[in-house]
Amino acid sequence: MLSGKKFLVTGVLNESSIAYSAARQLQQQGAEIVLTSYGRARRLTERCAERLPTTPQVLELDVTRPADFEALGDRLARMWGQLDGALHAVAFAPETCLGGDFLRPRWEDVSVALEVSAYSLKALAETVAPLMEGRGGSLVGLDFDAGQAWPDYNWMGVAKAALESTARYLARDLGPRGIRVNLVSAGPLSTIAANAIPQIDALQQVWKARAPLGWDPSDPDPAGRTCVTLLSDWLPATTGEIVHVDGGAHAIGMAPDERTP
Secondary structure (H helix, E strand, C coil), rough: EEECEEECCCCCCCCCCCCHHHHHHHEEEEEEEEEECCCHHHHHHHHHHHHHCCCCCCCECCCCCCCHHHHHHHHHHHHHCCCCCCEEEECCCHHHHHCCCCCCCCHHHHHHHHHHHHHHHHHHHHHHHHHHHHHHCCCEEEECCCCCCCCHHHHHHHHHHHHHHHHHHHHHHHHHHCEEEEEEECCCCCCCCCCHHCHHHHHHHHHHHHHHCCCCCCCCCHHHHHHHHHCCCCCCCHHHHEEECCCCCHHCCCCCCCCCC
16 A cells, blocks of 8 residues: 555654554555654664564654754655655653642743644654655644543643644645645553553543443554554545544543443
C-alpha cells in the first residue's frame, strides 16, 4: 500500500508505543522511514529501530531546540528531497503537572508541557511542509480525549486541548498546500508516557468496562494501524479530524456496572 513512500516517525521509545507500532506497520506496507530521538532517550530509540523489519536511521530532534528542527529539515532534504508524511508522537509534562493539585504548578512547568506536547506539532509542520507540498502529504499526531477533565491528567489535558486546536488551525493553513493534518485519540495504553500518570491502572479498568468493543491497554496496534491509514492516500479528503481508537468508550457516558439501582 505504501511502496515508494517516505515517512518521518517521532516518539519511538519502546515496543509498547503507538509510534513503534506505526513504524513497523509502515515498513510492512512497503514504506521507507526515519525515526527521531534525542539525548538519553536516543539509545532506547536505536534499540527499537534494530527490532523493526528494516533498521532505519535515527535523526536528532529535541523539540525544544529550533536549531534541531532546522537541521532535521536540511537532513531530510538531502536524504530524500521529499516526504509523504510525518507522525508526531511527542508529549511530556513535568511531574508537578500530573496528579495532585491542579492549581499548584507554576508557569515554568506548564510552559514545558505546552511547548513539548502542543507547540511542537506546529514546529514539526513548519519543518516538513516544504518537503510534502504538492504530494498529498499527511501529518498525524497522537492525542488523548481533551473534551473532558480526567483524574490526574491535569495540565497534560490542557496541553492536549491545545494540540487539538493547533491541529485544526494547521489543517486550515496547510490544506491549500495539499497537506492533511489529523489526530488519533487512543484509549489509555500501557506506554512509558502513560506510566507517568498516577492511577493509570484504574483509568484502564474503567475504560475496559465502558468500551463497547472492549479495550486492551497492552495492544498499541489498533492505534498504530489508524495512524498508518491516515498517513496513507486512503483518506485524501480527511483533515482537521480526531479519530478515536478507544473501543468506543468516548461515546458511552456510563458503563453497565457503573449504574446504581
